[in-house]
């Protein structure tokens with residue numbers, strides 16, 4: 001078995017896997033302004049600390065005000081900002097603004113606050129998420145009476161509507177106060193369930209597939225220097241130590257089978273690696289056991305094989321026609 005975090009060399013030239021090794025040099029995040037939506041807990045909180053430690057300025061947006069405010073204070077204390085005596089004052093290392101990602105006005109207020117506080121935003125990361133494992137929309141014990149009660153839509157609104165709101169608003173705010181050549185990006189949190197069936201959490205899974213779809217639909221458009229000139233990527237963690245389903249019983253079974261679990265710090269490291277690599281656009285980093293794999297390139301590269309040669313060609317032709325027609 002390969003130990004988590006070890007490098008894996010892959011020898012199958014037909015389907016080479018692309019392992020992503022985050023390259024976080026000491027200066028890469030220095031003075032960057034990063035907005036982490038959902039940054040009060042879990043992977044987001046690890047990312048906030050990693051960015052602050054690397055001298056970025058971080059705005060935390062989260063619905064959890066006590067944890068968000070405490071984390072921002074901790075970051076200000078641990079990594080104070082030094083301004084040269086003759087230089088204009090630098091913004092704070094970290095601040096917190098409450099936000100409900102499912103409320104458009106609340107997301108707007110968050111961006112307005114971050115922009116006023118830091119004067120620009122370089123990178124936006126959405127780690128906010130929800131999983132209601134006990135809310136099975138398609139429970140086979142539902143009867144004609146029980147089905148009348150409307151189900152919770154929380155997994156859909158937090159995991160998909162929220163990222164849609166953030167992405168829309170970010171696409172405007174990231175364009176402002178942008179120096180020449182400045183790299184700007186949006187990173188959305190999807191999941192292994194964003195591309196692989198996962199039992200019991202259908203609405204969560206539909207939403208995470210939606211996040212993947214959102215990134216795919218925007219990656220050519222956002223990256224165009226004539227349009228937004230922004231990068232957009234997703235992170236697809238598999239089991240991470242913060243997972244709501246990770247009970248002691250499941251943990252024990254998982255460990256017994258030798259299955260990998262990432263730490264939130266490891267997922268944060270991969271995410272920071274995506275933020276600082278300005279060549280990455282339209283990628284999805286699947287993270288398992290602390291290692292990351294880029295999956296989009298292979299899906300694209302092997303399309304003729306999984307779709308079939310003829311449908312692959314006609315689909316490409318039709319998609320090009322649609323693109324030209326809509327651009328006209």
Ligand SMILES: NC(=O)c1ccc[n+]([C@@H]2O[C@H](COP(=O)([O-])OP(=O)(O)OC[C@H]3O[C@@H](n4cnc5c(N)ncnc54)[C@H](O)[C@@H]3O)[C@@H](O)[C@H]2O)c1
Nearest residue numbers: 038041042043063064100101128129189191237240242243
């Ligand atoms: N932990 C895992 O195993 C795992 C696996 C795959 C994907 N993910 C995804 O990674 C992301 C981070 O996961 P995590 O385990 O750190 O989660 P977490 O629950 O620890 O943190 C999520 C954060 O989102 C915030 N949040 C929830 N609803 C919100 C709302 N309406 N508005 C604003 N903030 C809100 C929470 O307060 C919390 O701070 C999520 O999108 C999750 O779906 C996690």
